[in-house]
Amino acid sequence: MTRSLPDFLRPPLTEVVLGVQFEPLAGFGSLHAGLFWERIRASFPQVEERPPLPPRIERFGGRPPRDLKVQWEVFDTPPLSRYWFLNDSGDQLIQLQHDRFLHNWRKRGPEDSYPRYESIRESFERELEQFKSFLAKEGLPQPEPNQCEVMYVNHIVPGEVWQRHGQLDRVLTVISRKFTDGFLEEPEDSRLKTRFLMRDDEGTPLGRLYVSAKAGFQVSSGQPIIVLELAARGQPHGEGVEGVIPFLDMAREWIVRGFASITTPEMHEIWGRTDA
Numbered sequence: 001m002t003r004s005l006p007d008f009l010r011p012p013l014t015e016v017v018l019g020v021q022f023e024p025l026a027g028f029g030s031l032h033a034g035l036f037w038e039r040i041r042a043s044f045p046q047v048e049e050r051p052p053l054p055p056r057i058e059r060f061g062g063r064p065p066r067d068l069k070v071q072w073e074v075f076d077t078p079p080l081s082r083y084w085f086l087n088d089s090g091d092q093l094i095q096l097q098h099d100r101f102l103h104n105w106r107k108r109g110p111e112d113s114y115p116r117y118e119s120i121r122e123s124f125e126r127e128l129e130q131f132k133s134f135l136a137k138e139g140l141p142q143p144e145p146n147q148c149e150v151m152y153v154n155h156i157v158p159g160e161v162w163q164r165h166g167q168l169d170r171v172l173t174v175i176s177r178k179f180t181d182g183f184l185e186e187p188e189d190s191r192l193k194t195r196f197l198m199r200d201d202e203g204t205p206l207g208r209l210y211v212s213a214k215a216g217f218q219v220s221s222g223q224p225i226i227v228l229e230l231a232a233r234g235q236p237h238g239e240g241v242e243g244v245i246p247f248l249d250m251a252r253e254w255i256v257r258g259f260a261s262i263t264t265p266e267m268h269e270i271w272g273r274t275d276a
Contacts, residue, residue: 010271015104015105019148022100155218166186171228232250
């Protein structure tokens with residue numbers, strides 16, 4: 001992958017997530033999450049408590065991974081919470097739990113523009129360094145990354161190309177609405193869930209690209225939308241935190257190229273593709 005990436009003037013992005021999963025931090029608890037918040041509170045003054053994310057490890061060989069519902073075993077101590085630290089406008093947030101650190105950008109209004117990946121990555125790197133510094137000061141172990149993740153969420157609105165949920169084939173190249181006879185007509189809606197192996201030049205698996213599309217509705221207007229999510233996960237490129245960023249860069253490239261590959265030329269024109 002040496003060519004320039006596909007580029008769109010008006011991408012339908014509504015959220016981007018960069019994150020790292022690491023071995024559970026021994027001794028880290030809710031008190032430490034609160035102390036870390038004090039460090040970043042000037043930039044992230046709002047806090048919310050959420051259920052923890054389950055660990056995810058991409059394994060290769062043998063049976064492929066399955067999406068399973070998480071069932072917590074009964075412990076004397078309940079699982080630690082996940083904390084959201086949000087800025088004033090709510091378009092940037094940090095997610096923190098005992099084995100996860102993530103940075104989100106979210107589109108909050110129709111006039112908000114995507115700040116581009118490089119800006120989000122810079123924020124993620126800076127905040128992760130702040131977290132590492134905090135852990136060192138508190139005498140806690142440093143993160144030992146075991147997985148990295150990038151996710152792009154797109155809300156695709158109707159227009160000239162498609163108007164109804166059953167027309168997913170007009171948005172995605174991998175959907176075909178062809179029947180052997182005339183019994184079935186346009187479906188009420190459609191959905192897609194698939195995954196691809198991410199390989200290096202020698203064919204060695206490095207991670208997986210997950211793609212899902214489903215019908216949705218805008219909360220404000222009630223109009224139909226198609227929610228298209230692309231997520232890339234895998235092991236860091238090397239030991240320690242230093243191996244995280246190279247994987248994130250590769251994952252972003254797979255997501256951008258995958259998005260262009262899986263969406264139709266007609267939608268590219270709507271989004272203002274500039275590199276084609």
